[in-house]
Amino acid sequence: MAAFEYIVLDEKGKERKGVIEGDIARQVRQLLRDKGLMPLEINESRQKAKETQAGKASGVGRPKFLQRGISSTELALLTRQLATLIQAALPLDETLAAVANQTEKQRIKSMVFAIRSRVLEGHSLAVGLADYPKVFPELYRATVDAGEQSGHLDTVLERLADYTESRQEIQGKVRQALIYPVFLSLFAIAIVIFMMTSIVPQVVAVFEDTGQDLPGLTISLIAMSDFVVDYGIFLLIVVVAMVIGFQVLLTREKFLMRYHMFLFRLPVISRLVRGLNAALFTRTFSILTGSGVNVLESMKISAKVVGNLPMRRAILEATDRVREGTGIKNALVHSKLFPPMTLQLIASGEDSGQLEDMLERAAAQLEREQVTLIAYIVGILEPVIILAMGLMVLLIVMGILLPIFDMNALVK
Numbered sequence: 001m002a003a004f005e006y007i008v009l010d011e012k013g014k015e016r017k018g019v020i021e022g023d024i025a026r027q028v029r030q031l032l033r034d035k036g037l038m039p040l041e042i043n044e045s046r047q048k049a050k051e052t053q054a055g056k057a058s059g060v061g062r063p064k065f066l067q068r069g070i071s072s073t074e075l076a077l078l079t080r081q082l083a084t085l086i087q088a089a090l091p092l093d094e095t096l097a098a099v100a101n102q103t104e105k106q107r108i109k110s111m112v113f114a115i116r117s118r119v120l121e122g123h124s125l126a127v128g129l130a131d132y133p134k135v136f137p138e139l140y141r142a143t144v145d146a147g148e149q150s151g152h153l154d155t156v157l158e159r160l161a162d163y164t165e166s167r168q169e170i171q172g173k174v175r176q177a178l179i180y181p182v183f184l185s186l187f188a189i190a191i192v193i194f195m196m197t198s199i200v201p202q203v204v205a206v207f208e209d210t211g212q213d214l215p216g217l218t219i220s221l222i223a224m225s226d227f228v229v230d231y232g233i234f235l236l237i238v239v240v241a242m243v244i245g246f247q248v249l250l251t252r253e254k255f256l257m258r259y260h261m262f263l264f265r266l267p268v269i270s271r272l273v274r275g276l277n278a279a280l281f282t283r284t285f286s287i288l289t290g291s292g293v294n295v296l297e298s299m300k301i302s303a304k305v306v307g308n309l310p311m312r313r314a315i316l317e318a319t320d321r322v323r324e325g326t327g328i329k330n331a332l333v334h335s336k337l338f339p340p341m342t343l344q345l346i347a348s349g350e351d352s353g354q355l356e357d358m359l360e361r362a363a364a365q366l367e368r369e370q371v372t373l374i375a376y377i378v379g380i381l382e383p384v385i386i387l388a389m390g391l392m393v394l395l396i397v398m399g400i401l402l403p404i405f406d407m408n409a410l411v412k
Contacts, residue, residue: 079164086154137300139302151290192392193232218400257310259274275369278338281305284301286360286363290356290360303315345361
């Protein structure tokens with residue numbers, strides 16, 4: 001039995017969309033007609049997913065920024081629901097059907113029904129998830145596969161849900177910490193632009209009528225105001241073009257590698273980049289090893305979730321060394337990119353046979369450090385931005401007031 005997405009007309013002539021299960025499209029059309037609906041379009045969910053993936057592979061279809069999976073919140077909720085129902089000893093196909101019926105989003109419902117169809121055909125859950133690699137990354141699929149083989153799928157799904165929620169919580173803290181500085185910066189820029197384009201030109205008109213000699217600060221202010229008024233739109237276009245061009249360059253591996261290496265040269269940013277990527281690596285490594293995935297495969301998959309290219313390459317090179325018989329800690333230490341405390345915990349886990357627990361501790365420690373570091377950076381940025389905004393406004397006000405003071409001196 002397969003899942004089919006449909007578009008129909010109801011008795012009032014309104015279009016309705018949904019998902020229904022059936023063996024073939026003809027049967028689905030008949031089922032819809034029996035409900036008093038007129039079928040307009042019927043597509044098998046799995047076939048549609050395959051066509052989408054083929055379009056992505058060939059570069060045909062929607063632009064990359066429009067191709068998306070589901071949010072981390074939705075993935076965590078989906079995983080938690082699956083784990084809860086499986087722990088309740090519900091069969092996998094009934095679990096998937098219950099989760100699909102529970103969700104309100106048509107896209108997710110269609111996807112879960114399609115995965116259920118694969119399970120009913122005799123495939124494993126991991127094989128069904130593989131039809132949606134944009135939604136379920138390799139880490140997720142490998143962990144589920146290991147859980148199915150070991151017979152502890154419920155426990156593995158619980159760990160995956162915790163992992164997804166943990167990542168979402170950290171990302172939420174980072175966003176929340178950056179909201180105020182970003183808003184403050186935009187507000188400061190808006191104030192300066194408003195004063196330069198609206199207030200300064202009006203004051204300049206008054207000074208031009210008097211014919212007096214203007215102070216150097218006022219002349220500079222007038223020049224800046226004229227530049228913003230005359231070339232502001234052009235400057236905005238240039239800035240937007242530079243941002244887009246930079247984003248395009250980041251899609252090229254050589255440039256991205258150089259950019260990531262450059263980040264390691266920045267004092268505070270380097271520590272933040274190392275910490276965030278090391279936390280992601282150790283957390284993923286811990287999940288995979290704890291789920292029964294072998295160490296080499298765990299390292300290989302963990303490397304793929306690390307965003308920083310030099311660190312990703314270092315992990316892959318370390319994987320080759322581990323394959324040759326080197327310890328994990330000694331294999332990673334060559335790159336000099338991972339925090340010493342993390343490497344020490346990994347070595348301790350190898351020696352004691354508790355690698356999973358030590359990786360978990362390392363990940364938790366790194367995550368706490370990064371949250372603290374981000375709060376520290378934001379704490380410094382806020383007064384700096386306020387001070388810079390105040391200084392800019394002070395210069396503008398002084399540029400306006402100085403000629404007035406000179407006029408008063410001449411009158412006296």
